[in-house]
Amino acid sequence: MYDIIIIGAGASGLFSASILQKQKNLKICIIDKNPKIGAKIKVSGGGKCNITNKYLSSNFYLGNQQFIENTFKKFDNNLLLKFLRTNNLIPILNEKIVKGTYFCNSSDDVISFFSKLTKGCDFLLDNEVLDVSYLNDEYIITTNKKRIKSKKLLIATGGLSYPSLGATDIGYKIAQKFGHTIVTLNPALVGFTVQKEQFWFKELSGLSMNVKIKVEDKILEGSLLFTHKGCSGPVILSTSLYWKKGQIVIDFAPSKESYLPKRFKQAIKNIDIDIHNYKFAPAGNFGFTKAEVTKGGVDTEEINEHFESKLQKNLFFIGEVLDVTGELGGYNFQWAFSSSYCCANNILQG
Numbered sequence: 279m280y281d282i283i284i285i286g287a288g289a290s291g292l293f294s295a296s297i298l299q300k301q302k303n304l305k306i307c308i309i310d311k312n313p314k315i316g317a318k319i320k321v322s323g324g325g326k327c328n329i330t331n332k333y334l335s336s337n338f339y340l341g342n343q344q345f346i347e348n349t350f351k352k353f354d355n356n357l358l359l360k361f362l363r364t365n366n367l368i369p370i371l372n373e374k375i376v377k378g379t380y381f382c383n384s385s386d387d388v389i390s391f392f393s394k395l396t397k398g399c400d401f402l403l404d405n406e407v408l409d410v411s412y413l414n415d416e417y418i419i420t421t422n423k424k425r426i427k428s429k430k431l432l433i434a435t436g437g438l439s440y441p442s443l444g445a446t447d448i449g450y451k452i453a454q455k456f457g458h459t460i461v462t463l464n465p466a467l468v469g470f471t472v473q474k475e476q477f478w479f480k481e482l483s484g485l486s487m488n489v490k491i492k493v494e495d496k497i498l499e500g501s502l503l504f505t506h507k508g509c510s511g512p513v514i515l516s517t518s519l520y521w522k523k524g525q526i527v528i529d530f531a532p533s534k535e536s537y538l539p540k541r542f543k544q545a546i547k548n549i550d551i552d553i554h555n556y557k558f559a560p561a562g563n564f565g566f567t568k569a570e571v572t573k574g575g576v577d578t579e580e581i582n583e584h585f586e587s588k589l590q591k592n593l594f595f596i597g598e599v600l601d602v603t604g605e606l607g608g609y610n611f612q613w614a615f616s617s618s619y620c621c622a623n624n625i626l627q628g
């Protein structure tokens with residue numbers, strides 16, 4: 279019988295375990311479907327893990343703004359950087375692509391950092407959780423290989439994105455089993471496919487340009503990459519977070535110094551477009567297999583400030599499984615860490 283079982287050895291599961299294991303008498307077990315910990319950390323930020331952002335604010339997130347702000351009041355980017363530096367992981371500010379981003383030397387450093395900090399925990403890797411039930415104040419967790427019990431259960435199972443890295447819908451299923459509402463799930467931080475009228479994008483495959491985009495009530499600026507399927511690049515990925523199936527507006531020359539690349543001028547020669555005010559509705563997006571994150575998730579209205587379910591005792595939800603999703607730029611790891619901190623610290627204070 280464990281005191282705490284954490285499902286998911288990703289950013290939020292590992293960070294919460296690092297904090298919880300400070301209390302030496304707690305018996306903690308982390309379960310993951312993958313044979314190794316931190317699969318998404320490994321591939322993140324092009325192998326250099328964009329771990330947080332200098333300009334952290336709830337403005338860069340989709341979700342309940344007050345809930346997000348309250349969480350960052352307890353654990354923000356500065357406290358995260360301090361925690362990392364104290365434990366000898368030193369992220370570097372690198373603003374080449376997105377403003378305010380902190381990258382690590384290598385994602386492997388982040389994974390070994392967490393391996394060290396979770397030494398006191400048991401790991402049940404290569405085990406897929408299939409079901410959870412609750413009987414006599416105990417959680418019974420059934421994997422494809424085992425059945426284990428625990429007093430407290432932390433759901434750190436992330437979203438549906440990148441099934442190749444272990445994503446499943448188990449976190450949402452467990453939430454629903456205990457009466458929680460799931461806000462509609464959709465791929466986010468993902469490229470757009472285009473309609474017939476925008477097929478000229480495809481001719482420009484490989485070209486990137488600095489643009490400004492209006493999507494819903496947000497204005498975003500950054501690099502757009504034309505692809506053989508439509509468009510992608512940092513500013514499009516963040517646009518996809520706010521996009522709700524309608525039109526977006528692109529300014530292809532947002533500053534006075536903007537110059538239009540030759541290939542671009544050539545491609546638009548025979549089409550009538552307003553380069554400062556180009557409106558179009560994407561056909562869709564590249565889907566969960568390519569999306570960096572999942573928007574939507576467990577409704578935060580039903581979660582208290584310590585990330586415990588308001589509906590079920592000793593059940594906690596942290597990280598991406600919740601209905602909080604950030605723009606590109608280290609915001610999603612920061613959310614995973616901040617939510618985990620609030621949850622784990624409160625459990626320790628008991």
Ligand SMILES: Cc1cc2nc3c(=O)[nH]c(=O)nc-3n(C[C@H](O)[C@H](O)[C@H](O)COP(=O)(O)OP(=O)(O)OC[C@H]3O[C@@H](n4cnc5c(N)ncnc54)[C@H](O)[C@@H]3O)c2cc1C
Nearest residue numbers: 286288289290311322323328407436444597598608610611
């Ligand atoms: C390619 C890519 C690059 C990214 N780069 C960045 C970046 O640079 N900066 C940033 O801030 N964010 C980045 N993100 C987003 C970031 O990785 C996630 O938001 C973050 O990892 C969420 O952490 P989490 O712990 O909540 O979930 P995850 O990291 O997804 O961890 C969930 C874990 O649960 C396990 N799991 C799921 N279902 C089961 C089950 N049934 N049984 C057992 N285990 C299960 C999974 O195997 C996984 O290990 C990137 C995402 C991708 C896909």
